[in-house]
Amino acid sequence: MVEHERLFKQVLPVLNSKLEEIKLNGYEGIAIEDLWxxxxxxxxxxxNxxxxxxxxxxxxxxxxxxSEIVSHLQIQQFQSTNWFSELNQDELKELLNPAKHNNSDTENN
Structure with missing residues (x-):
């Protein structure tokens, strides 16, 4: 459901027009909801x-x-991405404490 749905419905033709303009300028992948x-x-x-x-x-x-819409969407994507989701606990510990792991590596050599 769209926030402020009544107003959204009133300006839907305007949003559609702007979206068409954006797509004509080569920007794909932007939805009406993104504009809104x-x-x-x-x-x-x-x-208010x-x-x-x-x-x-x-x-x-x-x-x-x-350009301002695309920048906003990119920032949102970066903020919502969990960069470390594929790492296990040992890999995370190594990233957070590299000095400990580097010292143990040099001791083993």
Whole structure:
């Protein structure tokens, strides 16, 4: 379910138009929900959406640049990725305490 669904439905044609423009510029893989969430999280995070006027919403959507949306999506992806999920406990300990493991390696030689 989309946050602020009533407003989302009102501006859906605008979001579709902006998404088409973005795709014409060679940016694939962006969904309407990505545009909407970007606006909610970055453009309107300090605003009360119950009080925002429809023309402000439309203006904001039309002023979006593909590069800022892509950057936002990349940052979100980096923040949500668990870089160490494939490591076992010993490998994690070695990463966190490399000096201990390096000393034991030199002692063995």
């Amino acid at each position: 969430n970007f606006c909610l999280q970055k453009k309107w995070r300090k605003k 959406l119950a009080e925002i006027r429809i023309h402000e919403v439309v203006s904001t959507i039309f002023s979006l640049r593909a």
